[in-house]
Amino acid sequence: MGDLLEDIYILENYYQDPAIQVFEGQRETSELLVFNNREEVRGKENPLRDPELRKILPFCIDREKIIREQFYGMYDVPSEIRFTRNYGSNQSEPIHYNPEKASAMLEELGWEDSGRKKGAPRESASGQSLNFIYMVKDEPEPMATAQIVKESMMVCGISINIHSIPKEVFWNPPSADSVFAGNYDMAQISWPSPIPNPCLLFNGGIDTESGSEQPSLNFSGYQNDQLEGLCADAAYQADSEHQLGLMKQMEMLINQDLPALPLYSSKNLLLARNDLCEIQIPMDAKNEFQNIELFKYGGNCKK
Numbered sequence: 001m002g003d004l005l006e007d008i009y010i011l012e013n014y015y016q017d018p019a020i021q022v023f024e025g026q027r028e029t030s031e032l033l034v035f036n037n038r039e040e041v042r043g044k045e046n047p048l049r050d051p052e053l054r055k056i057l058p059f060c061i062d063r064e065k066i067i068r069e070q071f072y073g074m075y076d077v078p079s080e081i082r083f084t085r086n087y088g089s090n091q092s093e094p095i096h097y098n099p100e101k102a103s104a105m106l107e108e109l110g111w112e113d114s115g116r117k118k119g120a121p122r123e124s125a126s127g128q129s130l131n132f133i134y135m136v137k138d139e140p141e142p143m144a145t146a147q148i149v150k151e152s153m154m155v156c157g158i159s160i161n162i163h164s165i166p167k168e169v170f171w172n173p174p175s176a177d178s179v180f181a182g183n184y185d186m187a188q189i190s191w192p193s194p195i196p197n198p199c200l201l202f203n204g205g206i207d208t209e210s211g212s213e214q215p216s217l218n219f220s221g222y223q224n225d226q227l228e229g230l231c232a233d234a235a236y237q238a239d240s241e242h243q244l245g246l247m248k249q250m251e252m253l254i255n256q257d258l259p260a261l262p263l264y265s266s267k268n269l270l271l272a273r274n275d276l277c278e279i280q281i282p283m284d285a286k287n288e289f290q291n292i293e294l295f296k297y298g299g300n301c302k303k
Helices: 003-017 051-060 061-070 097-109 142-155 198-201 225-237 240-257
Strands: 020-035 131-137 159-165 187-194 260-273
Touching: 020 131, 020 142, 051 097, 051 142, 051 260, 061 142, 131 142, 142 159, 142 187, 142 260, 187 260, 198 225, 198 240, 225 240
Parallel strands: 131 159, 131 187
Antiparallel strands: 020 187, 020 260
């Protein structure tokens, strides 16, 4: 908290400095809650394989409280996971915390609340329970977020056990405590937004013909035949307009199926001299400094 307040004071000084202008960069950093999509987790059937259950969870997570208490209300609740910079392409209103609505939806889905002890998770008729292991990096900011998620989910009858993992272990594939080992139900990660390569994060890992594992960052085990086809098409498609169309289709598919949920996004703010004409970053630029030598400033602004 102290570090964030210090950053706010510095940023305020930048905004007040007449020699400097502040504008938003193209990319943000999103905090994502990724759901394990393997058929079994720790030897038991995985309820999070059900997309209908995953779609209820945003109503059980008080993202407004995360933003209010951790970031002084500076961020907005994300409405979707984005793969493109075309804001509003598939955008809808964000889902806000509503445990009453979520509880009714869980009941309808067969997750019973009646008769459970205080603090106990909901159970299904088959004996499954909404008792999840939540993996998070052992750092103050992610841990504080995880604690708010835990408290708000309990109101819905969902029990969260937080497993804090050192960062060097979290991303270390050979470790049993790594996110790649799959011994979790939910994992909280930081990831660039828009996601530059959704196929790397949400596709691959298993060859559908041979069943063998393939190199991938798809540590959640998510599989979707439609996404696999779009990724295969994108791999051999050089036309940028077609690529953008494919990315929009992937974006819509992932936001409907919800293998991950954005908790919040932090903006990438850029500083420039006050005579820079305007934001001159093309939509298809790979970074904010592409073609910086062509940026106009001063008397060249109207030319």
